[in-house]
Amino acid sequence: MLSNLDSLMHGFSVALTAYHIMLIVGGVLLGILVGVLPGLGAPNGVTLLLPLTFTMDPVSAIILLTSLYWGALFGGSTTSILFNIPGEPSSVATTFDGYPLARQGRATEALTYAFLSAGFGALVGIIVITLLSTAVASFALRFGPPEYFAVYLLAFSSFIAFGGGTPLKTIIALALGFGFGMMGTDTVSGAMRLTFDVPDLIRGISFLVVVIGLFGLGELLLTIEEGPEFKGANGRIDPREILRTAARMPRYWAAMLRGSAVGVWMGITPGGPTAASFMSYGIARRVSRNGANFGKGEPEGVIAPETADHSAGTAAMLPMLSLGIPGSATSAVMLGGLMIWGLNPGPMLFVEQHDFVWGMIASMYLGNVIGVVLALATVPLFAAMLSVSFAIIGPIIVTVCLVGAYTVANAGFDLWLAVLFGVMGYMMKKLDYPLAPMVLAMVIGDKAEDAFRQSMLLSNGSVTILWSNWLVGTLTSIALLFLLWPVVAMLLGRRRASRAAMAAARQGEAV
Amino acid sequence: MKVMSRAALAAGLTLSASLPAMAQATWQPTRPVEFVVTSGAGGGTDVFARTVQAAIAKHDLLPVSVVVTNKGGGSGVEGYVYGRGAQGDPNKVIFGTNNAWTLPMAVRTNWQVQDLTPVATMAFDEFMLWVKQDSPYRSAADLINAAREKPGSVRIGGSQTRDTDQTLVALIQRAAGVRFTYIPYRGGGEAGVQLAGGHIDANTNNPSESIGGWRGSQVRPVCVFRREPLPAGDRVTETQAWSDIPTCASQGLPVDEYRMPRTIFLPPGAPAAAQAFWTDLFRRVSETPEWKDYVQRTSQSARFLAGDEMRAMIREEERATREIFVAEGWTSN
Numbered sequence: 001m002l003s004n005l006d007s008l009m010h011g012f013s014v015a016l017t018a019y020h021i022m023l024i025v026g027g028v029l030l031g032i033l034v035g036v037l038p039g040l041g042a043p044n045g046v047t048l049l050l051p052l053t054f055t056m057d058p059v060s061a062i063i064l065l066t067s068l069y070w071g072a073l074f075g076g077s078t079t080s081i082l083f084n085i086p087g088e089p090s091s092v093a094t095t096f097d098g099y100p101l102a103r104q105g106r107a108t109e110a111l112t113y114a115f116l117s118a119g120f121g122a123l124v125g126i127i128v129i130t131l132l133s134t135a136v137a138s139f140a141l142r143f144g145p146p147e148y149f150a151v152y153l154l155a156f157s158s159f160i161a162f163g164g165g166t167p168l169k170t171i172i173a174l175a176l177g178f179g180f181g182m183m184g185t186d187t188v189s190g191a192m193r194l195t196f197d198v199p200d201l202i203r204g205i206s207f208l209v210v211v212i213g214l215f216g217l218g219e220l221l222l223t224i225e226e227g228p229e230f231k232g233a234n235g236r237i238d239p240r241e242i243l244r245t246a247a248r249m250p251r252y253w254a255a256m257l258r259g260s261a262v263g264v265w266m267g268i269t270p271g272g273p274t275a276a277s278f279m280s281y282g283i284a285r286r287v288s289r290n291g292a293n294f295g296k297g298e299p300e301g302v303i304a305p306e307t308a309d310h311s312a313g314t315a316a317m318l319p320m321l322s323l324g325i326p327g328s329a330t331s332a333v334m335l336g337g338l339m340i341w342g343l344n345p346g347p348m349l350f351v352e353q354h355d356f357v358w359g360m361i362a363s364m365y366l367g368n369v370i371g372v373v374l375a376l377a378t379v380p381l382f383a384a385m386l387s388v389s390f391a392i393i394g395p396i397i398v399t400v401c402l403v404g405a406y407t408v409a410n411a412g413f414d415l416w417l418a419v420l421f422g423v424m425g426y427m428m429k430k431l432d433y434p435l436a437p438m439v440l441a442m443v444i445g446d447k448a449e450d451a452f453r454q455s456m457l458l459s460n461g462s463v464t465i466l467w468s469n470w471l472v473g474t475l476t477s478i479a480l481l482f483l484l485w486p487v488v489a490m491l492l493g494r495r496r497a498s499r500a501a502m503a504a505a506r507q508g509e510a511v
Numbered sequence: 512m513k514v515m516s517r518a519a520l521a522a523g524l525t526l527s528a529s530l531p532a533m534a535q536a537t538w539q540p541t542r543p544v545e546f547v548v549t550s551g552a553g554g555g556t557d558v559f560a561r562t563v564q565a566a567i568a569k570h571d572l573l574p575v576s577v578v579v580t581n582k583g584g585g586s587g588v589e590g591y592v593y594g595r596g597a598q599g600d601p602n603k604v605i606f607g608t609n610n611a612w613t614l615p616m617a618v619r620t621n622w623q624v625q626d627l628t629p630v631a632t633m634a635f636d637e638f639m640l641w642v643k644q645d646s647p648y649r650s651a652a653d654l655i656n657a658a659r660e661k662p663g664s665v666r667i668g669g670s671q672t673r674d675t676d677q678t679l680v681a682l683i684q685r686a687a688g689v690r691f692t693y694i695p696y697r698g699g700g701e702a703g704v705q706l707a708g709g710h711i712d713a714n715t716n717n718p719s720e721s722i723g724g725w726r727g728s729q730v731r732p733v734c735v736f737r738r739e740p741l742p743a744g745d746r747v748t749e750t751q752a753w754s755d756i757p758t759c760a761s762q763g764l765p766v767d768e769y770r771m772p773r774t775i776f777l778p779p780g781a782p783a784a785a786q787a788f789w790t791d792l793f794r795r796v797s798e799t800p801e802w803k804d805y806v807q808r809t810s811q812s813a814r815f816l817a818g819d820e821m822r823a824m825i826r827e828e829e830r831a832t833r834e835i836f837v838a839e840g841w842t843s844n
Contacts, residue, residue: 144705190586
């Protein structure tokens with residue numbers, strides 16, 4: 001552990017040059033920009049910058065790309081909060097409470113909470129990487145298909161089971177999400193599923209396009225119907241509000257620590273940042289004292305997913321470097337970059353490429369601190385956008401949404417999909433169907449399915465493989481417990497209620 | 512108006528096309544060209560195309576800029592469907608592997624490899640049989656014997672379904688008369704990590720997909736699917752180089768040779784002049800130090816094929832693969 005600290009100091013000596021600081025600032029700024037624009041997320045941003053890095057030194061190249069990634073993670077929360085349009089898949093969960101806060105005129109507050117907790121989560125993730133790099137890498141190797149499945153199941157059940165809403169409507173939303181998620185090529189059988197011989201459906205339905213439609217366009221339709229005024233308009237913008245919010249942050253220490261723990265866990269076991277943010281939100285809603293306020297503009301509902309998102313994003317760099325496991329779409333692109341720069345991800349990278357690995361880890365500290373500062377600096381600017389009249393901002397949102405939907409795969413077809421999902425999002429909201437379970441089912445549905453079917457291939461069709469060792473056994477059991485929680489709680493509640501009724505009746509008799 | 516302007520444009524095009532017709536190879540791209548990659552960002556084909564892009568940029572081989580787009584949906588079907596739709600467009604260059612002819616066998620598609628305009632094959636990626644570092648299997652024969660004793664008990668992982676890895680596993684099964692359990696993962700990298708974690712018994716990764724794991728003493732190569740061992744080079748681990756790995760045939764695994772070509776195509780009906788231009792360009796790329804470095808680092812075999820040679824290679828490979836697909840019942844048409 002101490003030798004890791006030595007290495008980190010060495011890393012800072014690599015990262016702390018004027019050139020690298022310039023790359024970090026430039027990368028973070030660009031990242032915030034691509035993060036803010038829905039569709040043009042971190043993976044696209046990193047892909048666009050990749051050719052630029054061919055002529056660079058590998059350590060400078062990775063510093064630039066990772067800084068862009070941090071920036072995009074920060075920027076992705078901005079539109080989630082202001083307009084209910086997640087800029088990144090991993091900031092979907094931020095909309096649940098961030099957007100209601102903005103509508104109450106507390107946009108500055110919500111953005112500040114988001115950025116500060118994100119920065120906190122990122123730091124926790126990096127500290128874990130710094131101190132535990134070796135142990136964590138060998139732990140990640142224990143994850144085979146059954147363990148993957150159990151992790152997805154756990155993320156899934158901790159979000160679903162602790163949610164509110166009508167069970168039947170939740171189940172319908174889930175089923176729709178699984179259905180949309182399975183379109184395209186199936187990894188295990190290689191067959192095309194639900195493509196109806198439409199060439200554009202071969203690549204499946206992009207989760208980003210769905211989110212842009214459901215949240216962005218769907219919300220816009222609702223706003224138009226309810227009267228063309230943006231309720232956040234009366235929010236006053238006071239830069240001092242940022243400081244006041246920052247002073248309130250320590251109050252939420254429990255939520256931040258919990259979110260970071262969930263995030264680090266999901267970053268190392270390759271559940272990914274998106275699943276981490278959903279899981280953290282679900283657990284926070286259950287555990288928090290303010291749980292009943294979730295969904296109505298509760299600061300903790302912003303803090304929980306944001307800390308988890310960023311700690312997962314940073315922690316996922318470790319399995320990427322030491323094992324070559326891409327934890328997210330963005331790190332998959334970076335892995336490709338590594339190969340082009342002439343590096344092979346693997347355990348030896350830490351031994352042989354000392355400058356590269358530790359220079360990058362040191363730059364993660366710098367990048368995230370710079371990221372928080374730059375992101376906070378944009379708050380007044382972005383919050384001011386809410387006071388622009390809807391007649392101007394509305395069309396801009398439509399344009400941004402559609403451009404974003406097009407950018408995902410450069411396909412005109414996706415524009416129609418986005419519009420279609422916009423109408424669907426509007427109808428689902430009108431009929432009171434929850435959107436979040438559908439989105440979550442799309443995100444982890446097909447990965448969970450692959451993992452389950454791989455497990456079944458390994459075990460010759462026996463489900464007992466999900467309890468074949470302590471790790472997977474514990475994960476599966478906890479996941480099932482969470483999943484059955486509503487039923488258990490209902491039974492307990494009924495007994496308590498009947499006991500209370502009996503007591504009341506007895507009291508009545510006594511009187 | 513519109514019709515007229517279109518007609519005028521067409522006239523202009525034929526004019527400009529016929530003017531330099533005397534020298535066929537003088538076609539040159541005049542606007543940004545697109546490299547269509549039939550894999551996701553970070554995949555093997557992506558690294559291939561981007562290495563070519565980097566070499567072009569470094570040596571200023573093209574007067575226009577290059578945009579790389581990833582169209583890896585449906586194991587690469589998306590990229591070919593896109594290329595097929597760009598009929599006759601010489602500014603779209605499709606990067607792939609043997610998936611150009613294996614995909615149309617496995618799934619219903621709207622193209623056949625004969626429709627595409629072949630430009631070049633730049634290298635062949637090798638396949639090896641890998642086991643975990645502390646695996647009891649010392650040679651390919653050990654693995655085969657284990658599978659013979661208990662059919663289906665040996666689990667081999669690979670990238671995707673009905674793709675190169677599973678085809679190779681099917682070849683081994685047929686040649687040795689045994690049965691393995693094949694586990695499809697999303698990519699070779701994942702199959703490598705799963706092997707290192709001991710979740711599968713073996714995989715058939717390309718050298719570049721597992722070099723990190725080999726150097727880190729997580730996995731080790733048992734044999735290479737090649738007629739001769741790989742050419743001598745630097746040591747990869749403390750004690751061994753790629754050339755120290757024996758051929759599979761010498762270990763009692765009767766699959767002499769198996770490899771994956773890295774191919775480049777133009778859309779159907781692209782002009783011959785453009786085809787010649789691109790073939791010539793990629794030939795020059797194959798001579799750059801960047802390309803040689805890439806081929807060496809990823810332990811591929813550099814071999815440049817174009818024109819009739821490439822067509823013959825495709826015909827032969829397609830015939831051999833179809834045989835396996837038919838025998839395994841994988842064909843969809």
